[in-house]
Amino acid sequence: MKYFFTLLIIALMSINLNAQSVNDYKYVIVPEEFDFLKSPDQYQVNSLTKFLFNKYGFEAYLKRDEKPFDNLTDPCKILYADVKGRATFIKTTLEVVLKDCNDQVIFKTSEGTSKDKEYKRAYHNALREAFYDIEALQYSYNPAGEVQDSQNPQNSTAVSPDAIEVNKKPTQQPPVIKEEVVDTADSQNETSQPSATTITYTSEDGFYKVMQSGTTITFYDDTKKIGVATIGNPETFDITTTDFSGKAFFLEGRLVIQRKIKGIAGVVEMIFTKQ
Missing domain, CATH: 2.40.128 (Lipocalin)
Structure with missing residues (x-):
């Protein structure tokens, strides 16, 4: 029992640290295609992922988008999103992962699930449920970590x-x-x-x-x-x-x-x- 509570405390500390570290990043890049899908933006899961990140305060871009931070002095101030998923006859399960430029996991949501039999609705419902954890972060970019554009440092937040x-x-x-x-x-x-x-x-x-x-x-x-x-x-x-x-x-x-x-x-x- 003591071992269990020790693990629980460590896990809670880890979650708290992740929640704090996410605030150090301003931008999120969403790939054109996730591994569990068969084509770019299939069922518009990638587009919905970008939309939900923006909804909860991040500045998210699909990889193909024009971006305002191509000349950042520190490109490691960008997070890279991924969605892991699996679909069975019984249910669809998705989780959202945020990694830094060194491929280290900064934050991972719990699994969102849906039992809907229609693929698009199932993926969208499961993704929205996974994003409850993103919403719970109450993300707010930490201006102390502001990185300026090397070409226009006075307007780096715009x-x-x-x-x-x-x-x-x-x-x-x-x-x-x-x-x-x-x-x-x-x-x-x-x-x-x-x-x-x-x-x-x-x-x-x-x-x-x-x-x-x-x-x-x-x-x-x-x-x-x-x-x-x-x-x-x-x-x-x-x-x-x-x-x-x-x-x-x-x-x-x-x-x-x-x-x-x-x-x-x-x-x-x-x-x-x-x-």
Whole structure:
């Protein structure tokens, strides 16, 4: 019994150290393809991984993305993400691993699981469950470890908005970023079904839904209700959810939300289209 408690204390200390060390890193690189999948971004697992890292405060990029830190004086201030997975007839299991430039594990999540029989939904559900551990870290980049860009040290904390947009080269346009595009999420478990007078919008990344009934719009993250807003002025109105907040407006039949993300310059433009 004494040996068991000793191991438990060591394990807890190890978890605490990992949680602290993650804050020393600002950027996360997500590979184009994970070993357990058969093609790049199959089932859009890589895109979802990047999205979730950004959601919980990191600055994450797919390997193919243009990056603002190519000239870092210390490239070892970058974390490299990997997802380990296995799928059986009974369940799908995934875990997320973060390694440093020396291939040393900095943090590893517990396993997320799903018993869904449809592959894409199973992988997405298992990955979201694994990311509960990332969320629990309450990650906050430690500015004491700030590494400056060798070409522009005064702006080392700023991220080029155009560099974050996937599959697009940097331009001279104003700092507006569009989030990763992922197929529309399934809605079979939606807690609120649209009526005949309800208009349903889905974000381009497929992770958020909006249901508009009159001047009331309700936001959902997958099946979870995250906020309600009132359309006081259709030209622009404020929205606040548990996941994000910002200014919203309608444009050519689409709902556009411009929101700020911590650590990222400019605004992130979320586009919601009618289903």
